[in-house]
Amino acid sequence: MDGNERISRLLLKQEVDEFLYYEADLLDARRYDDWLALLADDVRYWMPMRRNVKVDDLEREFTREGRDISWFDEGKQTLTRRVRQIQTGIHWAEEPVSRISHVISNIRLLEANPSWAEPAEVAVGCRFLVYRNRVETETDILVGKREDLLRRVEGELKITRRRILLDQNVLLSKNLTFFF
Amino acid sequence: MASTNTTGYRRGLVDLGKGQISREIFVNDEIYQEELERIFARAWLLVGHESQIPNPGDFFVSSMGEESVILCRDRAHKVHVFLNSCRHRGMKVCRYDEGNAAVLTCPYHGWSYSTDGRLVGVPYFREAYHGSLDRSRWGLAEVAQLCLYKGTVWASWDPAAPPFLEYLGDFLPYIDLTLDAWDGSDGGTEILSGIQKWRVPCNWKFPAENFSGDSYHNISHRSVDLAGIGPSGSGRRDMPELLMARKLHIAFPEHGHQTTSYLLPKEVALPPAYQHSSVVSEYFRECEEARRNKRGDWGRMIALVGEVFPNTAFLARQPRTLAAWHPRGAHETEVWRWFLVDRNAPAEVKDFLRQYYIRYSGPGGMTEQDDMENWNYAHAASRGTIARRYPYNYEQGTGTEIENYEWESFRVPGVVCDLTRAKSSEHNLRNLYRRWAEFMEADRWEELTSGRRLGRAEAAE
Amino acid sequence: MATTRKDGYRPGLVDISAGQVSREIFVNEEIYREELERLFARVWLFVGHESQIPKPGDYFVSGMGEESVILCRDRAGKVHVFLNSCRHRGMKVCRYDEGNTPVFTCPYHGWSYGTDGQLVGVPYFREAYHEKLDRSRWGLVEVPRTYLYKGTVWACWDSAAPPFLEYLGDFVRYLDLTLDGWDGSEGGTEILGGIQKWRIPCNWKFPAENFCGDSYHNISHRSVDLVGIGPSGTGRRDMRERQMARRLQVAFYERGHQTGVYLFPKDQATPPSYQHSPEVSEYFAHCEEERRKKRGEWGRLIGSPGEIFPNTALHPRQPRTIAVWHPRGAHQTEVWRWYVVDSAAPQEVKDFLRDYYIRYSGPGGMTEQDDMENWNYAHAASRGTIARRYPYSYEQGLGFETENYEWQGLRIPGTVMDITDAKSSEHNLRNLYRRWAEFMEAESWGELATWRLARAAE
The missing domain is CATH 2.102.10.10 (Rieske [2Fe-2S] iron-sulphur domain)
Structure with missing residues (x-):
């Protein structure tokens, strides 16, 4: 990587950090319509379930995208429906509304195409900690890894693919009414 | 009928005559311990x-x-x-x-x-x-x-329990509505890989009664109906075919099984469904026809939800699933959900259904999410010293059951409550708790099967 | 007196005459479950x-x-x-x-x-x-007994319980010290918006006994005294007026209520306080004068922490608050704290007091923080097999109570312990557990309303 490339990469890293933190702010401020606007029209949003399997059988750890049952296997249309449901005001599982914070960390740029200097797409890895507290004392802490593919559309970054790897087997929350 | 022999577990807790059930059976730790012995160690x-x-x-x-x-x-x-x-x-x-x-x-x-x-x-x-x-x-x-039945595996710890098919009795054809393919072919289903497992802070009987046929909790799901996830684009399910059908609660008092099912009219063609995808729509249309041909009058029956006593639930209509409500103490339930599709359905149909299932069911499911909120806080608000003094009300539709229900020449097995006009009843829920109380009181399986003999004797009179 | 008839709940657990209370009553889960039935389902609660x-349709979800x-x-309405x-x-x-809401x-x-419960x-x-x-x-399900008193709302699940004012008895005059304006005007208080709610890992009786008048835990609060948050700039409270007063613990044996009070001398002016703000200082000086005029001898009395049996705490002097110790299992308490100010006070006074209250009370309060640390670990260190064998000591000042206490022409209702010289006693704490044990043993309110028996005997 030459000097120019390194600087391009650094600038891109800064832009991606800001983008992911901004996205977390939108979710935590319940600005769901603005959040939807960050998603590409062909976005894939997927959270597999995870199995306890032997160490030599780990390819079976995750349920498969597009084939198996998962926690989420979504496109923009269904994510929009999920937002609309919260906005009805009678989605009892989110009414009274939850208090949620997304803590995003360990952000790393994994790949940029075609180049660091002029990336049309960039793959990003990170960790998430989603804290949810609702009604009086209900508290969920969900931690895991995320792999995002971001695409530049008319100068703006959009999320085109999100893989959410939650570090749980039996889900310890009664529902997943929120976004990762 | 057997159920009239007993007025309830520890007389007063389950009072079906009055249509009242004590909150204790949901929140009392001692009763829960007894359930583990008397129900889960004996039932299938x-x-x-x-x-x-x-x-x-x-x-x-x-x-x-x-x-x-x-x-x-x-x-x-x-x-x-x-x-x-x-x-x-x-x-x-x-x-x-x-x-x-x-x-x-x-x-x-x-x-x-x-x-x-x-x-x-x-x-x-x-x-x-x-x-x-x-x-x-x-x-x-x-x-x-x-017992292996059409792919499903069932077990009991009790050597004295009747064999599985006897345990099911005439409820069997209703289980078939989940396990046969939509075209009526025997056991023509398979499960999708990936069993959803999650915890809900409530007693296991809250989801059990809900799936026994709680026909009354429409307000719960209004938000998903408004958002619209149905396979034809609105609501949470495709409903037009159900509007021409008889809506029935069907219960088996001697067994404790029950279902909400729809009986379609004899000669009317079904309105189109699954209109979001022409392949899927066409597939189901063909299946409907094939089933009617294969099954005759039984082909007119479509099950919605049901429960095999005590804790196995089925959703027979898409999203087609089996669920087990595993008790985890009196105050927590671990749900396991298996998702079913027709084995011979084209990949596109399976894929369409899989996506619909995920949107509908489980902790990420836009319908089931609101159920769990209710089970959670119904349980929580029933634990207190004062709250326990006030029984729940189960009197809806008491006295409207019919022993030999028949419609358009089809005699429906089981004791039926016709909800087409009534909209809702708690007939099936009463049946669940009737059987529950019998299990909690009976010391031996002979007492639990005596109802059958008694029922026969009564029928003979 | 009624109390002498009993030695305690399951003799041995609460031994008032020996001044000992078993740790079991704090940490035992069976006893806790019995408390829910025998205490919380029978008493008056705030x-x-x-x-x-x-306004009509307004609601507040309480516990x-x-x-x-x-x-x-x-x-x-x-x-x-x-x-x-x-x-x-x-x-x-x-x-x-x-x-x-129009309907729930x-x-x-x-x-x-409907909002009327129908x-x-x-x-x-x-x-x-x-239509059947x-x-x-x-x-x-409606609570069968409710009572509104000077703005406060009280409720009781037991239809056989005596009416609220009878439940309070003469203690009502001490409750007034929290609910009247500082100038003595009837019910002249209001609450500030925002109820603090938080959890403490301890049995609910730890804070309850503390607010009954634990006059002994000064070491707890030394750090805040050193830092100084008092409204005149030092310590945690303004203390000067109290140095000339008699310091009393007042307990109602038959009812289980108790409070600390300060009784001022008859003919001396109250020294200035709240000197951080001339306006506030002036306001309180004016109120002191007014109260003395309005209330006569009783105007010489100001309250310090007290407790209405079993779990409503009063903090009548600024920071003026009402707290409820909600039980959440044997090992956890959820505190709810309401903050009270004179409704007629100028805005600047209210603002000054609000700032002071937040500095003093609650989980962010520099005084209360140290209390909660003690309640937490006193409870934790009492749960063990061995620890449970050793009762707590409550013998401080045993035998020094006075039945008809009077000073400079004012007769004080209740059984009094003068701790002006003694500095401290556990008189009020014994009273809490005496009543607690009676509730745990009594099968009916008939046994608990002992004052009625005495009246009938006359």
Whole structure:
């Protein structure tokens, strides 16, 4: 990587950090319509379930995208429906509304195409900690890894693919009414 | 009828005459302990699906009541269900969810068991045990009874329990509505890979009664109806075919099973459904036709939800699923949900359904999310000293049951409550608790099956 | 006196004459479950303040014991307290903290209740119930006894309990020290918006006994005294006026209520206080004068912490607060704290006091923080097999109580312990547990309302 490339990469890293933190702010401020606007029209949003399997059988750890049952296997249309449901005001599982914070960390740029200097797409890895507290004392802490593919559309970054790897087997929350 | 023999568990807790049930049976820790003995150690429970263990050595770790069990297929292809606990010092022999193994070796002291449950390996058998341990007596504990039915695997710990098919009785054709393919072909379903498992902070009977046929909780799901996830674009399900049908609550008082089902009219063609995809729409149209041809009048019956006593639920109509409400203490339930599709459906149909299922069911499901909120806080608000003094009301539709229900020349098995006009009833819920109370009071299986003889005697009069 | 008839709950657990109380009553889960039945389902509990629900349809979700209740004002302006649980399938009808509504609609099956508790909406009443459901019998469960007193709302689940004012007896005059304006005007207080709620890992009786008048835990608060948050700049409170007063612990044996008080001398002016702000200082000087005029001898009395049996705490002197110790299992307490100011005080005074209150009380309060540390670890260190064998000592000042205490022409109602010279005693704490044991043993209110027996005997 030459000097120019390194600087391009650094600038891109800064832009991606800001983008992911901004996205977390939108979710935590319940600005769901603005959040939807960050998603590409062909976005894939997927959270597999995870199995306890032997160490030599780990390819079976995750349920498969597009084939198996998962926690989420979504496109923009269904994510929009999920937002609309919260906005009805009678989605009892989110009414009274939850208090949620997304803590995003360990952000790393994994790949940029075609180049660091002029990336049309960039793959990003990170960790998430989603804290949810609702009604009086209900508290969920969900931690895991995320792999995002971001695409530049008319100068703006959009999320085109999100893989959410939650570090749980039996889900310890009664529902997943929120976004990762 | 058997149910009239008993007025309830510890008279007063379950008072079906008045249509009232004490909150104690949901929140009392002592009653819960008794349930583990009297219900979960005696009844038939769903443990899994054969397609989860197609090959010799395949295993799937399941649950019966609070206990972990291993569902596995031995070398001779025979299916077994074992208690997941080493006989030596009780260690959980298998801590994986699924896999394939030649032997199951306990990680504590190394006793190992073959897939037919025999104790085949004992470290220092010669040196430390001097060869005198009787290995034939120390195999994995196996369930007393096992039954494979159209792919599903059921088990009971009680050797005195009636065989599974007798346990189901005439409820069997209703189970078929979930396990047969939509075109009526026998057992033509398979499960999608990936069993959803999650916890809900409520007693297991809240979801059990809900799936017994709670026809009354429409307000719960209004938000998803507004958002619209139905396979034709609106609501949460495709409903037009149901509007021309009779909506029935069907209960089996002697068995404790019940379902909400729809009986379609004889000669009317079904309105189109699944209109979001022409392939899917066409598939279901063809299936409807084929089923009517194959099944005759039974082909007019479509089940919605139902419950095999005590804790196995089915959703027979897409999203087609089986669920087990595993008790985890009086105040928590672990739900396991298996998702079913027609084995012979085209890939596009399976894929369409899979996506619809995920949107509808489970903790991410836009419909079920709101159910769990209700079960959670109904339970929480019933635990207090004062709250326990006020029984729940189950009187909806009392006295409107019909013994020999028939419509357009089809005689429906079971005791029926016709909800077409009534919209809702608690007939099925009463049936669940009637049987529950009988189990809690009966010391022996003879008492639990005596209702059948009595019923026959009454019918003979 | 009634109390001498008994040696304690299950003799040995509460031994008042020996000044010993077993740790079991704090950490034993069976005893805790019995408390829920025998105590919390029978006593009068504080549920809120009328000013929280000024308009018809206003509601505030409160707690009684472990249970959620709805305090609300119906269309006719009447105040009600309901169990927050649908009669049909138990769902928590209201999951909000406060608001305004014409009806409470259960989100499960849609039964809806008017703000007067009546079941007004039953989906499919005609179709599914064939109009047979007797709606008049399935309204929200209402607390059978409620009482409004100078803005405060009290409720009791037991229809056999004596009326609230009889339950208080002469202690009502001490409750007034929190609820009247500082100038002595009747009920001249209001609450500030925002109820603090937080959890402490200890049995509810630790804070309860502390607020009964634990006059002994000065070491706890030394750090805040050193830092200085008092309204005149030092210590944690203004103390000068109290140095000339008699310091008393006042207990009501038959009722289980108790409080600390300061009794000022007859003919001396109160020294200046709240000197951080001339306006506040002036306001309190004026109030002191007014109160003395209005209340006569009784105007010489100001309160310090007290407790209405079993779990409502009063902090009558600034920071003026009312707290409820909600039990949440044997090992956890949820504290709810309401903050009280004179309704007629100038805004600057209210602002000054609000700032001071937040510095002093609650989980952010520099004084209360150290209390909670003690309650937490006193409880934790008392749970063990061995620890439980060793009772706590409550013998401080045993035998020094005075029945007809009088000083400079004012006779003080209640059984008094003068701790002006003694500095401290456990008189009030013994009184709490004496009454507690009576409740745990008594099968009916007939046994508990001992004052009625005495009256009948006369």
